Amino acid sequence: MLDAICTLDKSQDEPYSVFKFQKLSRDEIEEYRQFLLCPVCRQKAFYRKASKDGKAACFGSRYHKLDCSEFKPSQAKLREEQDALEVNQQLVNSDALVIDFSKPATVKTAGDKQRAKSKKASSSKSTPPEKLACDVDEVAGSELSEGDPVIPQKRVATQGLEKLLNSLLRGSDLADSDLWVYTDEKYRWRAKNLFVNFADAEPTENGAPRMYWGTISHSDKSMTWLNPADCQDVGIPIDEFQKALFHQFAIKERRDIEGAGIIMFGKCFWNKGKTRKIIQLWGKDTKRMFISKSED
Template identity: 55%
Template sequence: MLDAICVLTTEGEAVVEHPQPLNSLAPLAITGVTYSVFKFQQLPEAEIERLRQHLYCPACYRKAYFRKASKDGKAACFGSRYHQLDCIEFNPSAQKSREEQDALEVQQQLLEADALVIDFSLKPTKHEPSKKRQLKSDLKVADIQANKISDNASNIGVVSALVDSVQEPKANYQTTQDKPEIALVGKRTPSQGLEKLLHSLLRGSDLAKSDLWVYTDDERKYRWRAKNLFVNFADADPTDNKPHLYWGTLSHCDPLMTWLNPADSKDIGIPIEVVKTKLFKQFNITDKRDLEGAGIILFGKCFWNKDKTRKIIQLWDNDLRRIFISTLED
């Protein structure tokens, strides 16, 4: 488990061994605080010892425990021996388990490394499709072209005017305040692909707030502080004129599937018409439903549209290595 609820009474004592849902405990004047394992392990030792006996599963509210990171490299975690049989934390989906493992791996790198190199060429992990997804694989994206375009159509003309400005020479997007420096020495410098980085962000790792140096090229000329590189869609700023790794989840796409709309912000659109065919093939997307609720991370720039009513995030150079979409598994 990556999260646990700490339940205390006003006197600082645990309420019950196996509490009911928190809203039913309101008369007892309890305080329930949800901790991610990443935050909990950073608490002072005395605070960890005070709270660790008052931890509960966030899904079934049964007694939970905290295990510290081990000397042989195992990450810190929450767990429980008392889960209800139908608890999602007791029977997590394969996708949830993979994403949590990715988050733990990235978090461990944040603690152990001086820097991180993003490997944009790393191929996504392939997983066996479900029966529903196999049935949908026969659908052709071309059939969707019969639909009428949505009100996003007015933005399409803007994209052609913006693409050139996104395709800048790489020498022009040195992203640090410092001059380029020789790669850091000392601790090892691990590399990581977009898939695990996205999963770690979605699962609450400290990556988006870290001071870790992150290199966005193999030559290690361009480096960023992680907290300046990774930007949630809700925080996208079209005036900073710098590329970022934008991340979050998708709400939906337009009827022609040429624009992606992030759930994190209602005034952002991601144009994909130029790369749609290859993009959908790369991530096995055959239907609009595949994009609803999907996680996404892409390296690109944010612009205003012509009327400054909508933000547009354009994929850098329309390079499909610089985007990853994590669709929900049926």
């Protein structure tokens, strides 16, 4: 996209070409980029600055309507649509869904490639999958009562973070579903209570975690904070695991994560001044976060 509109001034839309936008001051860009829309279908858009390797600055959107003239289906977009159909079908055909935090991505990340090499070099003896353990001192979803089945044995779907994120970005029914979703063997949630868009994030009682999702507008200069789109009062600190996260998803510069889709299992709480909501990755385990870089 070479053009976008800015809705910062509620009384009128301000049109910007990417050439005009990139000439704004750094502070203006950081402020205006949170209010960008596609000029055709008026879905939320993002700005990506020029890259170090010569890629031009551009606008983009992961929310174009299908009949939008700016919508150019790439292989990634077609894959996201297919993932949305698959997850919707699982909602219809399943009694429960188990989130597999260790399921590899369809598009190989740097972390996937490294794990594949390690697996090949290791013994061929099979080992049980790693169990996701929630912090015992914090409240999560509905804890199963004595006598309840750990996980129902019939019609149980399993899905990784990549397809769950893609389906949410493409408008699946997951975020409104009554389906039971298991984040581990002990805790289950109704999907509609578990999946929360960043724009709707609110601190939870006793720090109970949720699956937060949406897109990234931009990061700070040091790339230690991620700022979700559509919400100026929410931040995601990543400084304590930044190196591992960036290696896992091959992120080298700010441009790599501008407009990226993201889903994470974390908790939301206020900062000390109650001016900003912080979403902290649960256990600071990067396997509980997935980032889908934009191809726009």
